[in-house]
Amino acid sequence: MSATPSASIIAEFPSVEGNPRHVAIIMDGNNRWAKRHNMMGTAGHKAGVEAVRGVLDVCKKQGIEVLTLFAFSSENWRRPTPEVRALLALLMRYLRNEVDELHRDNVRIQFIGRRDRFSERINTLFERSENLTRDNTGSTLVIAVDYGGHWDIAEAARSIAERVKSGDLDPADITPELLGAQLSTGHLPPPDLCIRTGGDSRVSNFLLWQFAYTELFFTDTLWPDFNEQAFEAALRDFRMRERRFGGRPSLDNNNA
Numbered sequence: 001m002s003a004t005p006s007a008s009i010i011a012e013f014p015s016v017e018g019n020p021r022h023v024a025i026i027m028d029g030n031n032r033w034a035k036r037h038n039m040m041g042t043a044g045h046k047a048g049v050e051a052v053r054g055v056l057d058v059c060k061k062q063g064i065e066v067l068t069l070f071a072f073s074s075e076n077w078r079r080p081t082p083e084v085r086a087l088l089a090l091l092m093r094y095l096r097n098e099v100d101e102l103h104r105d106n107v108r109i110q111f112i113g114r115r116d117r118f119s120e121r122i123n124t125l126f127e128r129s130e131n132l133t134r135d136n137t138g139s140t141l142v143i144a145v146d147y148g149g150h151w152d153i154a155e156a157a158r159s160i161a162e163r164v165k166s167g168d169l170d171p172a173d174i175t176p177e178l179l180g181a182q183l184s185t186g187h188l189p190p191p192d193l194c195i196r197t198g199g200d201s202r203v204s205n206f207l208l209w210q211f212a213y214t215e216l217f218f219t220d221t222l223w224p225d226f227n228e229q230a231f232e233a234a235l236r237d238f239r240m241r242e243r244r245f246g247g248r249p250s251l252d253n254n255n256a
Helices: 031-036 041-062 074-078 080-104 122-135 151-166 176-182 229-241
Strands: 022-026 066-073 106-111 139-147 193-196 215-218
Touching: 031 041, 041 066, 041 080, 041 139, 041 229, 066 074, 066 080, 074 080, 074 139, 080 106, 080 122, 080 215, 106 122, 139 151, 151 176, 193 229
Parallel strands: 022 066, 022 193, 066 139, 106 139, 193 215
Antiparallel strands: none
16 A cells, blocks of 8 residues: 655646546456457457557547556456466566556556465566656556455555554544545546446446546447547547536526
């Protein structure tokens, strides 16, 4: 769990104009894409890596500061063992092949989620990627692995409970802002936009606390087919929305 960041780093609400600062994506539909093309399921996951490259290119062009990808959920461990192994092998291959280029592009890489259930080899790749890119300032790529929103909130609550138990924190001082700062993304602006591909309309235990005022965009497009044009369409839709964060614009005297 990350240390509590300074108040200057955390934005209560993102900008309400222009492109989102932070986009989160639930990358769904790889297996269905492979089935549609009469391929093995692993082929869909490999094709999905190409979609990641296209999305990163759009983020760079549009000045999007943070991209968070739901790569492997806590529930994905329940999938058949061969598929889990293939997913993890693909993740390792991606980190070996892509991190140096991302570093050259000034992208900072961070991982959120549990790490204790991954092998030492995978954890070494996580650490190498983060250490190599930690000082980059162009943008941030967050990869959620063995991540669940319930776990994230529970970990934040446990951290706060330990501070109360040790006497470092008065329960009366516990606020939503304090809990939010203890989450694995507490040092980042909250997501402005969540995109889910593949046709389902749910968030699947992803960034549950952080999505309080996030705009949701669901598309039937399968993840390997989510190209730059599809991403641009989602961004256009976002720009057309009125974001009030629970309030509403003041009425002028003529309309009062």
